[in-house]
Amino acid sequence: MAGNRAVAYAGAGNVEVKDIDYPELILRDGPGVHPLNIGRKCEHGVIVKVMTTNICGSDQHMVRGRTTAPEGLILGHEITGEVIETGRDVEFIKKGDMVSVPFNIACGRCQSCKEQNTHVCLNVNPDRPGSAYGYVDMGGWVGGQSEYVMVPYADFQLLTFPDKEQAMDKILDLTMLSDIFPTGFHGAYSAGVKPGSSVYVAGAGPVGLAAAHSAQLLGASVVIVGDLISERLEQARSFGCETINLRDHDNLGEQIEQILGVPEVDSAIDAVGFEASGHGQDAEEAPATVLNSIMDVTRAAGQLGIPGLYVTEDPGAADKAAMQGSLSIRFGLGWAKGHTFVTGQTPVMQYHRSLLNSILHGKANIAKAVNATLISLDEAPLGYNEFDSGAAKKFVIDPHNMFTK
Structure with missing residues (x-):
């Protein structure tokens, strides 16, 4: 054998x-x-x-x-x-x-x-x-x-x-x-990306890059990718994405406004998950950062695709709540803006x-x-x-x- x-x-x-x-x-x-x-x-x-x-x-x-x-x-x-x-x-x-x-x-x-x-x-x-x-x-x-x-x-x-x-x-x-390709596509599709959409993708790892490419396939007019790592952002630019270095900028809405003229996008995708980091030079791990930021920069009645992984048990988390998958999410903001959330495995x-x-x-x-x-x-x-x-x-x-x- x-x-x-x-x-x-x-x-x-x-x-x-x-x-x-x-x-x-x-x-x-x-x-x-x-x-x-x-x-x-x-x-x-x-x-x-x-x-x-x-x-x-x-x-x-x-x-x-x-x-x-x-x-x-x-x-x-x-x-x-x-x-x-x-x-x-x-x-x-x-x-x-x-x-x-x-x-x-x-x-x-x-x-x-x-x-x-x-x-x-x-x-x-x-x-x-x-x-x-x-x-x-x-x-x-x-x-x-x-x-x-x-x-x-x-x-x-x-x-x-x-x-x-x-x-x-x-x-x-x-x-x-x-x-990875279906997961990235699911993130874009469940975020309601369609011809002419403006899209923000949080994370320029492989899933984020797949989501960005998928958004282009679905007809997005502008795809903006945010990450903390310059090399990954360069990869996103290599196939036509706009980028934001979140290490250098802690106000995501202002950076989006410089690109689009308005501080909001039609759709957003979380391709990071529970090991998210805050924004800025001295940022530390903050697992709710991406979820809160994409609610902030997505227009009213917009959609959020969340292919990024979230877990029910995280023994390496910084606090007891996060160890059980409980994060400080501004759900009221998403509710007030009438957002649609799609989560889970693809x-x-x-x-x-x-x-x-x-x-x-x-x-x-x-x-x-x-x-x-x-x-x-x-x-x-x-x-x-x-x-x-x-x-x-x-x-x-x-x-x-x-x-x-």
């Missing part, structure tokens, strides 16, 4: 590449696996040879020690690969298919899935609705920053690429379909097929927007460190050295 190597969480600030078991069509006990999921049979699943798997900002929250993730948890929820084994109950997915794996794990059978709310599937996580590969409190499904991974509910979930040779040529774009399957077509037909250039950068599996720890330092890159792991030779 083939071996398997994977990236594992090794305590706050550390990951390691280690040997793990080759996947089976059953969920075995291991770090983070919910007791009620142990022994769960997955004849509806497949084994995927991972061709690319991306490092996500959500992974970094765990690696920084800001969640209750156990050491040894196998990381990775952005997975693209080739099907090499199918379960007895798989009917339509075939060996040799090249596929994108949505980061949401969804059964396709519950009420949520039937309503296309695959981000809150009711049958895959005994703790609460919703699940993902390699993530804390998500049921314990083994992550895909590995050479091989098991994917359940294959017929329902997997997005098959129509032409393998074409997919190989566009792999750096297509690898973004498992999470239901990837609502978007990934349309975004696939946009890539294949040259309308979307997501790899360029997020500065996709290939690394080997052994380079993953260095990738995590560089990403954590604020590099303007989206690291794409190539476990079998298919693209990095």
Whole structure:
């Protein structure tokens, strides 16, 4: 039987590449696996040879020690690969298919899935609705920053690429379909971006850059990106965004007014989440900063897309309230302005097929927007460190050295 190597969480600030078991069509006990999921049979699943798997900002929250993730948890929820084994109950997915794996794990059978709310599937996580590969409190499904991974509910979930040779040529774009591109698009779409819109995106990390590119695809007239890191803002400017350096400016509305002539935008997107920082030279962590600032600069009756991650438990928070996910949000301001808020994980399957077509037909250039950068599996720890330092890159792991030779 083939071996398997994977990236594992090794305590706050550390990951390691280690040997793990080759996947089976059953969920075995291991770090983070919910007791009620142990022994769960997955004849509806497949084994995927991972061709690319991306490092996500959500992974970094765990690696920084800001969640209750156990050491040894196998990381990775952005997975693209080739099907090499199918379960007895798989009917339509075939060996040799090249596929994108949505980061949401969804059964396709519950009420949520039937309503296309695959981000809150009711049958895959005994703790609460919703699940993902390699993530804390998500049921314990083994992550895909590995050479091989098991994917359940294959017929329902997997997005098959129509032409393998074409997919190989566009792999750096297509690898973004498992999470980051749909997540960025969801942020823009749920913020009500439409032709002619003015849009503010908080955060120029990969999700923020994906949201900015998505806002452009939806027809926004002006996309403004704010961040504290100059290198990331330069990346946003590289594909036509206006930028605001929040390290140099603590009044966001004034900066928006200099660009638009008014201090408000039609739509705003939070691509930062709970590890947000205040604005200005001496800014410190302030987890409600982004939520409060986007309410402040979004016009009355505007919409706020919030794909940034917020958690129910943050052991590294500065105060007891934030440790429980309770933040000092000016909800009255949002209420008074009649804002619409959309939060939660992205239901990837609502978007990934349309975004696939946009890539294949040259309308979307997501790899360029997020500065996709290939690394080997052994380079993953260095990738995590560089990403954590604020590099303007989206690291794409190539476990079998298919693209990095």
